[in-house]
Amino acid sequence: MATPALLVEDLSVEFRTRGGVVKALExxxxxxxxxxxxxxVGESGSGKSVTAYAVMGILDPAARVTSGRAxxxxxxxxxxxxxxxxxxxxxxxxxxxxxxxTALNPIRRVGDxxxxxxxxxxxxxxxxxxxxxxxxxxxxxxxxxxxxAKAYPFELSGGxxxxxMIAIAxxxxxxxxxxxxxxxxxDVTTQAVIMDIIADRAARTGMATIFITHDLGLAAERADxxxxxxxxxxxxxxxxxxxxxxxxxxYTAALIAATPGSxxxxxxxxTIAGGLPDLxxxxxxxxxxxxxxxxRLALCAQPLPALDAAQKTALxxxxxxxxxxxx
Amino acid sequence: MKPEPLLDVAELSKxxxxxxxxxxxxxxFRRLKKGPEAAPRLHAVDDVSFAIGRGETVGLVGESGxxxxxxxxxxxxxxDANDGSIRLAGQELTHxxxxxxxxxxxRVKIQMVFQDAGExxxxxxxxxxxxxxxxxxxxxxxxxxLRAKVEDSATRCGLPLELLPRFSHQLSGGQRARVGxxxxxxVEPELLxxxxxxxxxxxxxxxxxxxxxxxxxxxxxxxxLFVSHDLNVVRLLCDRVLVMYLGKIVETGPAxxxxxxxxxxYTKALIAALPDANRPASERLRLSGEIASPVDPDPKxxxxxxxxxxxxxxxxxxMPTLLPLAPGHAAACHFPLAGRFP
Numbered sequence: 295m296a297t298p299a300l301l302v303e304d305l306s307v308e309f310r311t312r313g314g315v316v317k318a319l320e321x322x323x324x325x326x327x328x329x330x331x332x333x334x335v336g337e338s339g340s341g342k343s344v345t346a347y348a349v350m351g352i353l354d355p356a357a358r359v360t361s362g363r364a365x366x367x368x369x370x371x372x373x374x375x376x377x378x379x380x381x382x383x384x385x386x387x388x389x390x391x392x393x394x395x396t397a398l399n400p401i402r403r404v405g406d407x408x409x410x411x412x413x414x415x416x417x418x419x420x421x422x423x424x425x426x427x428x429x430x431x432x433x434x435x436x437x438x439x440x441x442x443a444k445a446y447p448f449e450l451s452g453g454x455x456x457x458x459m460i461a462i463a464x465x466x467x468x469x470x471x472x473x474x475x476x477x478x479x480x481d482v483t484t485q486a487v488i489m490d491i492i493a494d495r496a497a498r499t500g501m502a503t504i505f506i507t508h509d510l511g512l513a514a515e516r517a518d519x520x521x522x523x524x525x526x527x528x529x530x531x532x533x534x535x536x537x538x539x540x541x542x543x544x545y546t547a548a549l550i551a552a553t554p555g556s557x558x559x560x561x562x563x564x565t566i567a568g569g570l571p572d573l574x575x576x577x578x579x580x581x582x583x584x585x586x587x588x589x590r591l592a593l594c595a596q597p598l599p600a601l602d603a604a605q606k607t608a609l610x611x612x613x614x615x616x617x618x619x620x621x
Numbered sequence: 622m623k624p625e626p627l628l629d630v631a632e633l634s635k636x637x638x639x640x641x642x643x644x645x646x647x648x649x650f651r652r653l654k655k656g657p658e659a660a661p662r663l664h665a666v667d668d669v670s671f672a673i674g675r676g677e678t679v680g681l682v683g684e685s686g687x688x689x690x691x692x693x694x695x696x697x698x699x700x701d702a703n704d705g706s707i708r709l710a711g712q713e714l715t716h717x718x719x720x721x722x723x724x725x726x727x728r729v730k731i732q733m734v735f736q737d738a739g740e741x742x743x744x745x746x747x748x749x750x751x752x753x754x755x756x757x758x759x760x761x762x763x764x765x766x767l768r769a770k771v772e773d774s775a776t777r778c779g780l781p782l783e784l785l786p787r788f789s790h791q792l793s794g795g796q797r798a799r800v801g802x803x804x805x806x807x808v809e810p811e812l813l814x815x816x817x818x819x820x821x822x823x824x825x826x827x828x829x830x831x832x833x834x835x836x837x838x839x840x841x842x843x844x845x846l847f848v849s850h851d852l853n854v855v856r857l858l859c860d861r862v863l864v865m866y867l868g869k870i871v872e873t874g875p876a877x878x879x880x881x882x883x884x885x886x887y888t889k890a891l892i893a894a895l896p897d898a899n900r901p902a903s904e905r906l907r908l909s910g911e912i913a914s915p916v917d918p919d920p921k922x923x924x925x926x927x928x929x930x931x932x933x934x935x936x937x938x939x940m941p942t943l944l945p946l947a948p949g950h951a952a953a954c955h956f957p958l959a960g961r962f963p
Binding site: 337338451452481482483484485486487490508509510511512514515516534538548549552553554555559560561563564565566569 | 684685686793794823824825827828829831832835850851852853854856857858890891893894895896897898907908
């Protein structure tokens with residue numbers, strides 16, 4: 295097997311809150327190979343963003359990584375000191391955030407913000423930086439880049455701000471891109487263009503992409519492999535086509551059946567019973583989906599088998615759906 | 622003769638005045654040189670006409686900034702139009718200003734569910750207060766009658782009665798959406814306007830809310846004007862669709878036909894942008910460029926011409942009007958795409 299671009303093993307994260315300790319992630323395992331696009335999907339509160347923040351080392355101070363490692367190349371990001379991480383972020387790993395307008399610095403021109411990354415990480419001289427910044431803006435499809443480089447974020451539309459953020463993220467040619475809901479809040483037409491830009495870069499540079507989304511339809515279109523999370527657990531991972539053809543975990547199947555596709559009727563959409571368990575509870579069940587699950591067995595109270603982060607597929611279920619599903 | 626529609630909107634326009642460009646000195650020079658000039662105006666909604674039948678669900682789709690929200694706020698009589706008429710069951714509603722309309726008896730007939738119930742509900746109101754408020758103001762209910770009506774409305778919307786004393790921050794997203802719907806239907810409107818009611822919800826919750834809306838419509842006999850940027854949701858819920866681009870309706874027709882065989886290039890591009898696992902992204906039609914400015918647009922140019930892959934010289938010489946192409950299906954395009962059937 296080729297060495298993965300990022301290997302996340304046994305990652306557990308807790309938040310200390312006034313209401314108790316929230317076990318936000320428990321033994322999360324997955325990997326991204328070079329040039330691969332992996333979508334992490336799940337509902338709000340499933341731990342998608344916490345996973346990304348943990349890998350980037352930008353968790354909230356109230357959070358604590360209680361176990362696991364995140365290996366990039368030969369380095370465990372969770373053990374690395376601040377200086378090492380600061381050198382990696384922007385150069386080796388880059389992240390695109392959900393709301394581009396709040397993630398950009400509101401009082402600096404966008405061209406300058408791109409130049410910052412170039413100067414810090416891409417060995418570009420101060421004289422050449424503004425020109426390179428404009429070239430980068432052009433490469434993400436911004437028309438009239440020289441004029442737009444002088445604009446402040448509030449002068450640009452949401453789609454343009456997201457392109458600026460992509461330009462910043464890709465400025466130093468990172469080997470891993472984490473995109474956290476990059477197109478939520480954008481129009482479908484803009485979404486398509488933004489996703490094209492990311493896919494094009496990944497294809498040309500062999501960049502690995504972790505793409506976090508709640509939109510299963512978008513994941514289906516854009517990812518090679520899909521990792522499904524629920525309440526801080528990875529419940530299933532499969533290559534895209536296999537996941538939709540034969541979902542094994544009942545939660546994956548429920549999620550697919552609840553997504554409005556292009557052909558289904560409203561009456562055909564299935565609801566998912568119940569909600570997420572309280573992650574502060576001391577006695578969280580082994581399977582956090584069990585209370586909502588129609589296929590629950592007595593066995594489901596037993597601990598789930600450990601997942602192997604290096605495998606392309608994962609399944610955390612005692613009673614999975616059979617591979618040959620009756621239609 | 623066709624039965625009279627519940628809502629009949631005709632030639633509705635809304636323009637916002639903007640500050641003139643440039644410094645006072647620059648403006649003075651311009652005036653001396655070119656004579657007095659009109660202040661620039663943003664054409665948010667431009668000459669829009671449509672109708673909604675009784676019991677019908679009409680979807681309104683388009684990109685952000687196309688005027689969807691302005692249009693529904695006009696129809697809900699929250700803001701005043703510059704031109705045009707809005708008739709509900711034959712009764713003209715534009716005679717009174719939006720401010721006066723708020724206290725008129727017709728107010729109960731059009732109600733609105735806003736996008737984010739968490740932000741549109743007064744944070745100092747409990748769920749009970751939020752649902753009771755329109756009943757107190759518009760129906761004059763109080764005491765036991767009020768309580769009964771609030772509980773009835775909450776029950777219809779699947780909101781457990783024990784949640785009524787809670788404040789909106791103590792409710793989940795789905796529960797908040799239910800409060801937003803419950804307070805809108807409490808006064809028994811004839812037309813319910815839904816502005817992206819499920820945009821902030823997870824898919825599992827979205828399904829429940831959409832099915833709830835479907836049930837409520839059947840039980841209470843309301844008509845819906847449903848605004849969404851999620852075409853998949855519109856396709857599921859709506860009988861008819863209005864596609865809006867830069868203040869104009871560019872295509873309208875039965876949902877199935879508009880999605881199945883769009884006739885306006887913009888509608889086609891919008892549908893092509895939907896994620897589809899079965900079609901490689903690279904083979905799709907993409908809109909290049911940004912949406913044009915709605916400030917004083919050229920009245921002789923199709924607003925979509927700048928982004929349209931089929932634009933020709935005629936598109937920059939005359940504004941296309943909404944013309945019927947098939948029964949109930951119309952598009953505003955000089956060169957509509959071929960339908961599947963001649």
